[in-house]
Amino acid sequence: MSRLDDLFDPLPTHLSVDQLAKVLGVNRGTAYNWLKAGHIPAYRVGQSWVIVRDEVKDHLAAHRNQPLKPEEPRQDT
Secondary structure, X not given: OOHHHHHHOOOXXXXXXXXXXXXXXXXHHHHHHHHHHOOXXXXXXXXXXXXXXXXXXXXXXXXXXXXOOOOOOOOOO
């Protein structure tokens, strides 16, 4: 089981914005901003958001920062 599984598995299959904010460690306003900007996968239905727990988990896993490989020189910007 991955760390993301540990984090997301106790949650229901459909998340509220408050649950999303809590699991991501941000405030509710930031969660709404990320939803509106499309940074977090979700569906807008009228004034409500449908947030599928496993889609959020998969999105985070797919966009994970990867450590540099030893043969790759670090590029400071």
